[in-house]
Amino acid sequence: MSYFNDRFFGILLIVLAVAYGWAASQFPVPFGGSEVVGPETFPHLLAVVLGVSSLYLLVRPDPDHSWPWSRTGIELIIALVVLALYAAALEPLGFIISTTLAVGTLCWRMGARPVKAYVTGAVAGVVVFLIFDFALDLPLPLGLLSFLEVG
Structure with missing residues (x-):
């Protein structure tokens, strides 16, 4: 089995x-x-x-x-739900906000304190956005932050 x-x-x-x-x-x-x-x-x-x-x-x-039908199994299901919501939120909220929420939530579920978890998510979202947008010249959606677009 x-x-x-x-x-x-x-x-x-x-x-x-x-x-x-x-x-x-x-x-x-x-x-x-x-x-x-x-x-x-x-x-x-x-x-x-x-x-x-x-x-x-x-x-x-x-x-x-x-x-793993114990607490680990529940945490895996939560992670899958967070990732599905992340994919759905990318366009409307934008990459930085959705990444902040997704990474922050996953870090928090893994035991980080909420403030540190969401600060980690925000830093990750901004750094990855800057790498993709400026270094790789691959635009990511800004969503709610579209007022930050240059030009």
Whole structure:
């Protein structure tokens, strides 16, 4: 029965990888359209890594694996809900605010004090936004902070 858990989870993750890769391919093409690295590059890379990892779960399941139906299982479900809400909030709230909320909530659930957790989320959101927007020239949605757009 324990082989079934990993294989079932592997199938779910393959479905997620395909859906994630397909969603990334739906991003609008930047002006000019001839860029090698576009906004879909990183999500496509993540989809491939997730797909390969999922195949590993199907081919080599852990014989001693069992579902964590204790507090750990509840925390995993909370993490999945937070990540789903994060994906839904990216466009309307923007990258910085949604990342602050998601990373802050996950840090808090892992035991950090709430203020430190959300400060960590805010720093992570701003730093990653600056890296993507300025260093990689890959724009991320500003959402509610769209008044900060230059030009």
